[in-house]
Amino acid sequence: MSRRFQYSPWVASIGLFVVWEILVRGLNVPSYVLPTPSASFVAAWVFRDAIWMHAVQTLLTTLGGFAIAVVFGVVLGSLVGSSRAIYSAANPILIGFNSVPKVALVPILVMWFGIGTVPAVLTAFLISFFPIVVNVATGLATLEPELRDVLRSLGASRLDVLLKVGFPRSLPFFFASLKVAVTLAFVGSVMSETVASNVGMGYLMMSASSKFNMPLVFAGLLVIAAMGVAMYGVFSAIELRSTRWATRGSPTA
Amino acid sequence: MSVAFVDLDHVKLRYGGNADAPLALDETSMKIDKGEFVAVVGPSGCGKSSLLKLVSGLMPPSEGNVIVNDREVSGPLKIVGMAFQNPTLLPWRTTLDNVLLPLEIVEPYRGRMRGERKAFEEKAMQLLAKVGLGGFERKFPWELSGGMQQRASLCRSLIHEPDLLMLDEPFGALDAFTREELWDILQGLWMERPFTVILVTHDLREAVYLADTIYVMSNRPGKILLRQQNPLPRPRDQETTFRQDFIDLVHALKNQIRVVRSTSSEGGQS
Ligand SMILES: Nc1ncnc2c1ncn2[C@@H]1O[C@H](COP(=O)(O)OP(=O)(O)OP(=O)(O)O)[C@@H](O)[C@H]1O
Numbered sequence: 477m478s479r480r481f482q483y484s485p486w487v488a489s490i491g492l493f494v495v496w497e498i499l500v501r502g503l504n505v506p507s508y509v510l511p512t513p514s515a516s517f518v519a520a521w522v523f524r525d526a527i528w529m530h531a532v533q534t535l536l537t538t539l540g541g542f543a544i545a546v547v548f549g550v551v552l553g554s555l556v557g558s559s560r561a562i563y564s565a566a567n568p569i570l571i572g573f574n575s576v577p578k579v580a581l582v583p584i585l586v587m588w589f590g591i592g593t594v595p596a597v598l599t600a601f602l603i604s605f606f607p608i609v610v611n612v613a614t615g616l617a618t619l620e621p622e623l624r625d626v627l628r629s630l631g632a633s634r635l636d637v638l639l640k641v642g643f644p645r646s647l648p649f650f651f652a653s654l655k656v657a658v659t660l661a662f663v664g665s666v667m668s669e670t671v672a673s674n675v676g677m678g679y680l681m682m683s684a685s686s687k688f689n690m691p692l693v694f695a696g697l698l699v700i701a702a703m704g705v706a707m708y709g710v711f712s713a714i715e716l717r718s719t720r721w722a723t724r725g726s727p728t729a
Numbered sequence: 730m731s732v733a734f735v736d737l738d739h740v741k742l743r744y745g746g747n748a749d750a751p752l753a754l755d756e757t758s759m760k761i762d763k764g765e766f767v768a769v770v771g772p773s774g775c776g777k778s779s780l781l782k783l784v785s786g787l788m789p790p791s792e793g794n795v796i797v798n799d800r801e802v803s804g805p806l807k808i809v810g811m812a813f814q815n816p817t818l819l820p821w822r823t824t825l826d827n828v829l830l831p832l833e834i835v836e837p838y839r840g841r842m843r844g845e846r847k848a849f850e851e852k853a854m855q856l857l858a859k860v861g862l863g864g865f866e867r868k869f870p871w872e873l874s875g876g877m878q879q880r881a882s883l884c885r886s887l888i889h890e891p892d893l894l895m896l897d898e899p900f901g902a903l904d905a906f907t908r909e910e911l912w913d914i915l916q917g918l919w920m921e922r923p924f925t926v927i928l929v930t931h932d933l934r935e936a937v938y939l940a941d942t943i944y945v946m947s948n949r950p951g952k953i954l955l956r957q958q959n960p961l962p963r964p965r966d967q968e969t970t971f972r973q974d975f976i977d978l979v980h981a982l983k984n985q986i987r988v989v990r991s992t993s994s995e996g997g998q999s
């Protein structure tokens with residue numbers, strides 16, 4: 477990102493909070509409908525110990541599900557991307573699965589594993605692996621025919637082609653998908669915690685709303701959003717560093 | 730040499746496997762000696778690229794035999810280098826690492842790569858220097874011009890010292906100056922260590938400049954219509970292109986192609 481725009485994300489975020497604050501105060505919206513951001517920040521401070529504990533829980537849950545999604549997504553994506561037969565066999569199943577709202581799976585997971593951390597990890601996994609599979613498979617499947625001929629005429633095995641060309645080529649796709657997948661993983665874990673858990677940010681917000689503590693609910697939302705932005709930032713940074721060639725050396729492209 | 734290094738015997742090729750698919754190549758026969766430099770010219774779509782794929786074993790013929798080095802070709806040959814109009818370098822590898830790629834795949838280099846990487850790098854640098862890319866070894870392909878990428882691609886096709894080099898319009902996308910410079914580079918490399926070359930080109934001057942033998946192909950489905958020996962002495966250089974016998978040979982080929990095309994279109998080929 478160029479230096480000139482270094483501060484623009486901060487300006488935009490603070491601007492959003494200011495507009496929100498002014499609108500809520502100006503229109504006299506009651507706090508149990510929409511609290512002001514300042515009230516939410518105050519609530520975040522007051523309940524900081526509880527929020528910290530639940531946020532750590534949610535973060536670990538999310539990263540756990542995300543880690544499974546990465547491993548599973550890379551393996552499945554490699555299979556799907558390197559064989560047309562597997563591609564055509566798996567494609568409808570994958571699309572069908574991705575169309576199922578994952579919230580509908582939480583009760584099933586609860587039946588199998590009971591409430592708590594396990595269904596949250598699994599929901600985070602189930603919701604986030606799809607973009608990884610698609611991107612890894614796309615990266616592997618788009619091998620130029622000429623390059624394939626060059627490699628085959630050298631006697632390269634399928635594994636050679638995969639290691640020398642397929643994986644390096646799909647790295648930018650892979651990292652791009654990680655950014656998306658990690659934010660989806662948050663959606664999954666929080667969703668599951670909301671429905672079926674007694675720890676985590678989802679649970680915290682659920683119980684706060686049942687006590688009509690809207691500022692705390694919004695404090696929870698802001699914390700989740702902040703964690704999502706932070707994780708997105710981490711994976712963008714990794715992406716930029718590891719795939720400089722894909723942007724032809726210019727980090728803004 | 731009595732036995733040809735590459736021998737195509739009444740080869741037919743159709744894409745798609747079923748017997749009534751249209752032919753891409755029809756009754757094609759060629760005999761190429763070891764170390765011979767062959768150029769193939771012909772109209773677009775006549776099957777020149779397909780011919781290269783047949784010879785390198787990337788595709789089996791539908792009928793007939795392809796014999797290379799006394800053996801019937803039944804799968805990808807491992808003694809082949811290839812370069813195309815599109816340089817297809819890997820953007821995440823430096824120029825040097827791109828050129829080293831075949832050595833990471835082809836035996837016996839592959840097994841020795843770990844221990845002798847330095848020596849191989851040295852060899853690749855020498856080759857790059859020969860084509861005028863000295864000093865660009867650590868640059869990425871996208872930091873090179875189109876002509877420079879094509880030189881690197883040529884190095885990649887030769888680094889493992891293949892017996893057979895397949896060039897599919899490798900200079901087609903370049904400007905006239907760069908193209909003629911690369912003719913000289915290719916000729917130089919070939920004269921140093923004669924390997925067998927099949928060069929596909931649309932450019933008759935290129936064919937006459939580089940080749941020992943020029944094959945002219947018909948409209949689709951491709952057939953060999955003409956085999957023209959090229960007696961011009963080597964090494965050929967820029968002066969050669971102004972010689973009367975060079976110009977005459979280009980002319981003669983052009984005329985023959987015109988005749989051939991008009992008669993084959995009378996034959997009802999579309
Ligand atoms: N993968 C393919 N599947 C089906 N038909 C093909 C395929 N590749 C080529 N053909 C057909 O075979 C014929 C010969 O194609 P080829 O690419 O060998 O021509 P070419 O002489 O190299 O043409 P150009 O000079 O335009 O590169 C073409 O008419 C084309 O329609």
Ligand SMILES: [Mg+2]
Nearest residue numbers: 777778779897
């Ligand atoms: Mg072609």
